[in-house]
Amino acid sequence: MLQRRVRKVMNIWNGMMKYKVLKDYPTTDGVLYEKEIVKVWDANTTDGNLRVKDNMGRIWNVPKNILKEVSNG
Secondary structure, three states, X not given: OHHHHHHHHHHHHHHHXXXXXXXXXXXXXXXXOOOOEEEEOOOOOOOOEEEEEOOOXXXXXEEHHHEEEEOOO
């Protein structure tokens, strides 16, 4: 089971799902800035949020309505 989960995260990390942040998202841990490109981190999400990882390696729970999917090019 663990190998399957690791493989899924590796496939996502290799460029399957990228999103662009549409507006600043402030939290107590910092700010996820507008126009930043983030990648889906794992499948453990709630209905309205996605867990994403930014280019600094921080993991965020972000509402889906402030993200826009971008091409992997």
